[in-house]
Structure formats: C-alpha cells, structure tokens
Amino acid sequence: MIMTVLAFFATCIAIVVYTIYSFRWFALIILFLLAFIIYIKVRREIKKYGPKSIFRAFRKYPTENEQLNLVKNVLISKIKVDLLFELESAFFIAVTKSGIYIIKVLNAEGKISGNTYDAKLVLKGERTQLISNFFIELDNIEKDIKNKVKNIIVQKMIVKKGVCFLDISYSKSYLIFGMHNFYYELQKLQRKKCYTEEVIHELDLMLSDYLSNNVKLKWKACTKQDSKLQSK
16 A cells, blocks of 8 residues: 555656656746745735734634734724724624624634523533523624614624634524634625714714713724724
8 A cells, every 4th residue: 555655656756757857948937927926925915914924824723812802903903993892701892884893702612502592502622611602692782782872784793713613503693704714704894885984973972972881891992083982
C-alpha cells in the first residue's frame, strides 16, 4: 500500500516536472500571474484588517472578551454604526440607517440543542450544561424596544464561533453568523437605507433615555458629534 502511494506521488511529481520543462515559458507566465494575484489579495487583507490578518487562520479562537471586542470593532470601525449600546450578557444594540440590530455574541463551544421557546438550552462541549436561551433574551429585548419606540425596523442576530453548532430549528426572524463572516453579511444589510439623519437623531434620544433608565449598560457610543449620547 505504501509503495503504491509513493509511486502515485512520484508519478505526479514527474508529470509536473515534465510539464514545466516542456512548457517552461507558459509555466512561468502562470506562476507570475498566481504570484501577482496572491500579492493583491494579501495587500487588500493587510489594508483592511492590519498586518496580522494574514495569519489569523492559525490563531486560536478568541476568548469571550476578545470576541466581544471583535464584534464591537466591526460595528464601530468597519460598519461605522450611528449608535451602539452594549448590554450585559454579551448583547449589543446597534442603530444604523438600515435599521436597529440586536446582537447576541455567543461564546459557547460545542453543540447546542433544544427549542427556541425552552427556558434553557443544552450545551454539549467538554461537559454537558444548561445555558440561558438567547433566543428568548433577544425576543424580550426586541419587545421592550418596540414598546418604547413604535414603527421601527428591528433585526435579531447571533454571532457565534466556528466551533459552535446549533441543533435548533429557528425562524427567519433570527440571523445567525459565524465570527468569520459577520462583517461581510452585516455589510450586505447596510445597502438598504431606511432611516434619515433626523430619524437617527430621534432614535438616539428615545433609546438613550429608555436604556439608561431600564437596562444596565456596560458601554455606549455614538458617532454623531451633536448627539446627546457621546462615547464613554
């Protein structure tokens, strides 16, 4: 078996060497084109995410705080949301011209099972444990906001790690993204503009007052200089 495998690889290498030798100018052109394409892609990655981005595939999955910071960085630096509130239990409320996003940053690793209406969900990882049902938590935050602010567009999101798997049937009212494609998917949603600057300012006043009085905020920020809510 080993001899068969070695013979197969030896034959493949011989074919590649023969092809390069026989069509060396063509092979060189292909290699130069591939090198140029790789250079362009690496340059774009570094320009968008920094010099360390090209090695991010080899890094360990982030801890809870690091993942929260990654999501926060995407919302502020990449998407540049108009308003951002950070709640306890790893929740964000982001306001942009495309709508209001309630975002749960899920730090779990393993398989999560249950139903969206269960009080607790089952997480099977290194050990089996019960965790809070983040679907219900998202629904409760949405309900509270809609009771305070009428006729608004709300989208519920869950951002999870690649090593987290959901064995749960959920409706289209929830958007679930991996950390690796969160920015790209959120960027697509930003193409549709629903709110004007005036509406954003009204939402700033209403949400700031409501959340400050009813929800314990961990952090809040606003990109508008004349807004009531300034970065803290």
